[in-house]
Amino acid sequence: MAFNFDADGALLVIDMLNDFIHRDGSLVVPGASRIVPRIAELVGDAREQGIPVIYVADRHRPDDREFRYWPPHAVAGTWGAEVVEELTPGEKDYLIPKRRYSAFFGTDLDTYLREMEVGKLYLTGVLTNICVYATAMDAAMRNYRVAVFKDGVASLSQETDAFIFKQLEEVLQAELI
Numbered sequence: 735m736a737f738n739f740d741a742d743g744a745l746l747v748i749d750m751l752n753d754f755i756h757r758d759g760s761l762v763v764p765g766a767s768r769i770v771p772r773i774a775e776l777v778g779d780a781r782e783q784g785i786p787v788i789y790v791a792d793r794h795r796p797d798d799r800e801f802r803y804w805p806p807h808a809v810a811g812t813w814g815a816e817v818v819e820e821l822t823p824g825e826k827d828y829l830i831p832k833r834r835y836s837a838f839f840g841t842d843l844d845t846y847l848r849e850m851e852v853g854k855l856y857l858t859g860v861l862t863n864i865c866v867y868a869t870a871m872d873a874a875m876r877n878y879r880v881a882v883f884k885d886g887v888a889s890l891s892q893e894t895d896a897f898i899f900k901q902l903e904e905v906l907q908a909e910l911i
Contacts, residue, residue: 748859753814793831858886
């Protein structure tokens with residue numbers, strides 16, 4: 735059954751990249767491949783309804799300071815930084831490169847959303863407790879309504895997801911779908 739997005743919504747697909755999802759990636763999120771089919775369905779539904787689909791993708795320099803904390807991943811121009819094949823962006827989709835956790839930090843995302851008169855963001859992707867949560871927090875601070883597909887996000891554990899889902903609801907008043 736198709737999901738019905740709010741007319742002023744946009745679907746964000748966060749960091750569904752080879753390095754995080756594909757078994758040969760450099761920083762694989764265990765079990766994250768399970769959300770690919772659900773996100774593919776949502777992307778299809780959004781496109782059919784004329785809802786913007788926005789891919790947000792880590793794109794690091796080889797010497798990025800983030801690699802002090804994490805192994806090198808999603809280096810610009812590499813296979814690991816590309817969206818997984820099953821979720822390849824379409825011609826009319828947007829691709830927003832980012833260097834930090836939030837899709838808003840240092841990017842043009844907010845400008846695009848305001849130009850498209852988006853009021854609600856539907857979030858999917860990895861990791862629930864890092865990039866998805868940071869993006870949700872920044873979206874709420876910019877007065878966007880936030881919804882998160884519980885079956886469209888993944889982290890390193892179900893316990894982590896449960897904690898973040900509670901934070902999303904209680905702190906951000908995000909809608910969990």
